[in-house]
Amino acid sequence: MPRVTSNNSDDEAQLYCEKSEWQDITPIPQYDGINPIAPIFYTPEYKDATEYFRAIVKADEVSERVLQLTYDIISMNPAHYSAWQYRYRTLVALKHPLDVELELMDAFAIKFLKTYQVWHHRRLLLTALRSSAPSPLSIASKELAFIIRALSTDTKNYHTWSYRQWLLAFFDDEELWEGELPYVERLLETDVRNNSAWHHRYFVVWGRVRAEGEIDVGDVLKREIAYTKDQIALAPNNPSAWNYLRGILEHTKTPFNSLRTFVELYSTQTAPGEEDIVDLDNPKPGPGAQLPCAPALEFLADIHEEMGGEQTKKAIEIWKSLGNEYDTMRKKYWEFRVKEALSV
Amino acid sequence: MSSSSSSSSSTELSIPLHVKYIQSLGENKDDLIYHMTSHLRLNAIYWGLTALCVMNRQDALDREEMIAFVMSCWDEEAGGFGAHSGHDAHIHATLSAIQILILQDASDKIDVPRVVNCEPSKHIFHSRRTLPEMLTEGLPLLVILSLQQPSGVFAGDAFGEIDTRFSYIAVQSLSLLGQLDKLNVDKTVSYVLKCRNFDGGFGAVVGAESHAAMVFVCVALLAILDKLDEIxxxxxxxxxxxxxxxxxxxxxxxxxxxxxxxxxxxxxxxxxxxxxxxxxxxxxxxxxxxxxxxxxxxxxxxxxxxxxxxxxxxxxxxxxxxxxxxxxxxxxxxxxxxxxxxxxxxxxxxxxxxxxx
The missing domain is CATH 1.50.10.20 (Glycosyltransferase)
Structure with a gap:
């Protein structure tokens, strides 16, 4: 049988126990000296590699070949956190270029998008690169572009999104932040109901820590309200957009009543006719919209409750209609709201 | 009244079938899935056992065998449990082990098994001892507490992944061991509160989207620590x-x-x-x-x-x-x-x- 030379990277079929450069290592089996109650029968390749890994860990070896070994193990089992940990330690100890490692892991991260360890490893790399690389910002900016590529395969992936948010906050540089809003808008153009994108919008616009007076909150709020109204007009029954609207009003302590005209357009039975005057501040629901929409009714009831007095009765009427007709699934919740209001 | 005919399996809970299903899980060890999920084995036993307890069929899995398996997952060097014998300790597996031992009411009866480690020089225990003795030594406790980060959140293992899930696991573990007094409660709670979002929900880390599973861990953590009035x-x-x-x-x-x-x-x-x-x-x-x-x-x-x-x-x-x-x-x-x-x-x-x- 022809032997493949040891430096050939296509040499994947070969077991570690067959490789000449690993002859100095005595592999350690998983069940050394014990009689397992529930033995695991792994594939020969995985069993072989992890036996050599155990030996490496025991010897505390720091070498280039550890990188190949750990790479093989995490390729077979990306959740093997000990292999990840040992790999990172080795990279640092060898002063291995971490940007090269980052690139090496690109395809891997996309393949194992849902594996937590994949993103944590990148986080460790970026943390180290920020203080060691000659131009950390360009690396971070490249990383943001990579995350966009990863998210394009799953636009709601939880770990990937929180990694992006961590990266932005960690580097906290205008150059990195400035691309975020256009990115969110591109995502919402494709899918206006993407809750992860709405969440990210909040994170970028309101979550970022800013110096006093750095931005005019009034201007930002105006822009955000206008944007959200437009998105609601496109898809009136989208809870993510309504939640965002509520969130920014509460955050800026703006009364709900300030949006009354807009909300009423979505709380009536029928869409306003074409003949009505076009009000750019209050975009109307499209012709096919399902009206009234429940989030708008809920919003309107909150306005009534906010105003208090006689208006509380109107709020109660709306809650009853939600419980009996428009949102029967949550009847008990609407009954609770009615009861609370009556007990005041 | 609902029909009790066998064809209405989708309208009634088929307890005997589910018990049989859980019993069958450990039997197919040649199954590929069995190997792929070895890093969750101890968790899977906890899931299966708890499901059986809910269905009042705790007896459906062999108690002695289960306890022996749990104890074989003890990672002597790290002072915690791995998901499987020979695996490195992880806080999630450690919680599952504690839960299983408590469910089996075995926390005062078991001997810590012979050491399964390959480094005799590093053995901390020289002889067999009981779980309470082991816990008094403070080993898992120390390990759990050492995973808390300066921000107050917990990591899952020495690799350093952080997440409110690990905070919850740490809090529940300490609570079950009766050791909550060792925890820095304010710091733990303050990180959780920072994970609250504009929609009222909680995310896995500061800045992350609200997610029902993360809401569970945050709310349950606050409940265990009697801090629900903070939200x-x-x-x-x-x-x-x-x-x-x-x-x-x-x-x-x-x-x-x-x-x-x-x-x-x-x-x-x-x-x-x-x-x-x-x-x-x-x-x-x-x-x-x-x-x-x-x-x-x-x-x-x-x-x-x-x-x-x-x-x-x-x-x-x-x-x-x-x-x-x-x-x-x-x-x-x-x-x-x-x-x-x-x-x-x-x-x-x-x-x-x-x-x-």
């Missing part, structure tokens, strides 16, 4: 109620698909908040039951999919909180039978729906 409960409970979809199932985030496991994540948080009545229980019960495998037992993430032990537990646990007849009540803060948390004096002030008949 806006009504907005949160409303966000949770909004997770119910027209087919009765619950999702984890807006615009995502329903999944049986959220029957537990969402319901547990709501029962801790005392707002379980806001859910349409009839519709949710129907949804969970429709995800049963009527032939081989087990519950899947949604109807028609392959069942697994994870969804089987969270399906029956959800049914238990909804008052489904014939089930033991699950404690939503610990995901252990209520009888167990009562025995330990750990039951908090949560409310399941009244038992149906």
């Amino acid at each position: 806006d409960q009504e907005t949160l409970a409303w966000w949770l109620a909004e997770r119910q979809l027209p087919n009765g199932g619950l999702n984890g985030r807006p615009q995502k698909l329903e999944d049986v496991c959220y029957s537990f994540w969402v319901l547990s948080a709501m029962s801790i908040l005392g707002k379980l009545t806001w859910i349409d229980a009839d519709k949710l019960i129907q949804f969970i039951l429709s995800a049963q495998d009527p032939e081989n037992g087990g519950i899947a993430d949604r109807p028609g999919d392959q069942p697994d032990v994870f969804h089987t537990l969270f399906g029956v646990a959800g049914l238990s909180l909804l008052g489904y007849p014939g089930l033991e009540t699950i404690d939503p803060a610990y995901c252990l039978p209520e009888s167990v948390t009562k025995r330990l004096g750990l039951r908090k002030n949560w409310k399941a729906l009244p038992k149906r008949t």
Whole structure:
């Protein structure tokens, strides 16, 4: 049988126990000296590699070949956190270029998008690169572009999104932040109901820590309200957009009543006719919209409750209609709201 | 009254089938899935055992064998449990081990097994000893406490992944071991509170999107630490109620698909908040039951999919909180039978729906 030379990277079929450069290592089996109650029968390749890994860990070896070994193990089992940990330690100890490692892991991260360890490893790399690389910002900016590529395969992936948010906050540089809003808008153009994108919008616009007076909150709020109204007009029954609207009003302590005209357009039975005057501040629901929409009714009831007095009765009427007709699934919740209001 | 004919398997909980399904899981060790999931083995045993407890069939798995397996997962050097014998210790596996030993009422009877490690020089224990002795030595305790980060959140292992899930696991472990007094409660709670979002929900880390599973860990953590008064409960409970979809199932985030496991994540948080009545229980019960495998037992993430032990537990646990007849009540803060948390004096002030008949 022809032997493949040891430096050939296509040499994947070969077991570690067959490789000449690993002859100095005595592999350690998983069940050394014990009689397992529930033995695991792994594939020969995985069993072989992890036996050599155990030996490496025991010897505390720091070498280039550890990188190949750990790479093989995490390729077979990306959740093997000990292999990840040992790999990172080795990279640092060898002063291995971490940007090269980052690139090496690109395809891997996309393949194992849902594996937590994949993103944590990148986080460790970026943390180290920020203080060691000659131009950390360009690396971070490249990383943001990579995350966009990863998210394009799953636009709601939880770990990937929180990694992006961590990266932005960690580097906290205008150059990195400035691309975020256009990115969110591109995502919402494709899918206006993407809750992860709405969440990210909040994170970028309101979550970022800013110096006093750095931005005019009034201007930002105006822009955000206008944007959200437009998105609601496109898809009136989208809870993510309504939640965002509520969130920014509460955050800026703006009364709900300030949006009354807009909300009423979505709380009536029928869409306003074409003949009505076009009000750019209050975009109307499209012709096919399902009206009234429940989030708008809920919003309107909150306005009534906010105003208090006689208006509380109107709020109660709306809650009853939600419980009996428009949102029967949550009847008990609407009954609770009615009861609370009556007990005041 | 509902029909009791065998063809109505989708409308009633098939307890005997699910018991058989859980029993069968350990038998197929040649199965590829068995190997792929070895890093979750101890968790899977906890899921299976707890599901059996909820169905009042704790006896369906061999107790002695299970205890021996758990103890074989002890990672001597790290001072915690791995997910499988020979695996490195992880905080999640450690919690599962503690839960299993408590469920089996074995915490004072077991000998720590012979050391399974390959480094005799590093052995901390020279002889066999009992779990309480081991715990008095403070080993798992120290390891758990050492995972807390300066920000207050916990890491899962020495690799350093951080997440509110690990905070919850640490808090529950310490609580079960009666060691909460060693925890820096304020720091732990303050990180959790920072994970609160504009929609009222909680994410896995600061800045991350609200997610029902993360809401569960945060709310249960706050319940165990008696800190529920720190949050806006009504907005949160409303966000949770909004997770119910027209087919009765619950999702984890807006615009995502329903999944049986959220029957537990969402319901547990709501029962801790005392707002379980806001859910349409009839519709949710129907949804969970429709995800049963009527032939081989087990519950899947949604109807028609392959069942697994994870969804089987969270399906029956959800049914238990909804008052489904014939089930033991699950404690939503610990995901252990209520009888167990009562025995330990750990039951908090949560409310399941009244038992149906």
